[in-house]
Amino acid sequence: MDRKHIEGKLRDGGYKLTPQRRAILEVLLEHRGRFVDAGEIYEKTRARHYGTNFSTVYRNLDILENLGIIHKTSIESGTAVYELIFHRPHHHHIICKKCGRTEIIDMCPLEQLIKAVEDKDFTLTGHKFELYGYCRDCSKNQ
C-alpha cells in the first residue's frame, strides 16, 4: 500500500487531500512496520505541517481506520496505537514493548501456528491471543 494507492482510497471515499492529511500519511508511511500512538503522530505531523491540531490527527486516524488504511489496536500500555496496513493478507505481529517496532507473523494461529518466530530476533516477554465475537446469549438478543 503506497501513497498513491492510499490517496486513491481517500478520493474514492469522497475525502479531500489536505496538507494536514498528507502530513499524517507521510508520518505513517515513515513508520511502516511500527505501531505509533496518537501523541507521536501528532508531534511528527506538526513538524511537517506546522500548526496541525490534535483533533485533526484523531479525526484522520479514525477516517483512515475506517477506510482500512491503518490498523488500530492497543498493546500493553493501554493507549491506542496505529500502523499502516501494508501487508494485506491477514497476519499478526511481534511488537517491541519499548519502541513499538513490529515484525509480521505471516500466518494465523487459527489455521496453523508453529514458530515462524524463531528467526525473528526478538526477546519474547509475553503474548496475547484473543478471539472476539458474541457469546450465545448476546448473539440471540443482538
Added chain:
Amino acid sequence: MDRKHIEGKLRDGGYKLTPQRRAILEVLLEHRGRFVDAGEIYEKTRARHYGTNFSTVYRNLDILENLGIIHKTSIESGTAVYELIFHRPHHHHIICKKCGRTEIIDMCPLEQLIKAVEDKDFTLTGHKFELYGYCRDCSKNQ
C-alpha cells in the same frame, strides 16, 4: 483461586484487608470468567460498600494485578478491563464483544493450536494474537 486463597496472598504481600478491598474482591469473584472495566467495578463495589472511591478502586486493581490475582488487558474498546485469574495454567480467552464474558482456551497457540474453539458457542468476529518483547536494538540498550 477462591477468596481465602486471595486473602492469603494479600496478607503475604503485607496488604491489609479493608472493607473496600473485600468489596472489590467480591465484585471480581462475582464476575469470574468475564472482563469488566474499572467503571463497572467501581459501580458494583460502591453498591456493596457505600462511598468507596474511584481512586481506591484503581489503586487496588493495580495491587491485585501485581500480586497476580487479576489479569488486566485491553480489548477492542481501548479501555482497560480486568478479570480474576482463576485458572492458573497459562491460557487465552474468547471474549464477548458485548458483555465481556470470556471462555477459556486451555492451550496456547505458541505450542499447539488447533480448534479448541469449535465447541464454544461463540460467533467469532475477530481475533488478536500478539507477541510482546524487545527487538534486537532495544534488547541491547536496555
Added chain:
DNA sequence: CTTCGTGCAAAAAATTTGCATCCGT
C-alpha cells in the same frame, strides 16, 4: 460554490497523584 476539513476551545472519559486522615494488625 458546495462540501468537507480544520483550528480552537471546551468537554468528556480514563487514570493518576498529593496530602491529611483513618483504620487494620
Added chain:
DNA sequence: ACGGATGCAAATTTTTTGCACGAAG
C-alpha cells in the same frame, strides 16, 4: 502505635465534540 489504605480534590492523559471559518474539488 505503625504503616499501609482511604477519601477528596485536583491534576494528567487520552480522546471527543461543537462551531465558525477556510480551503479542496
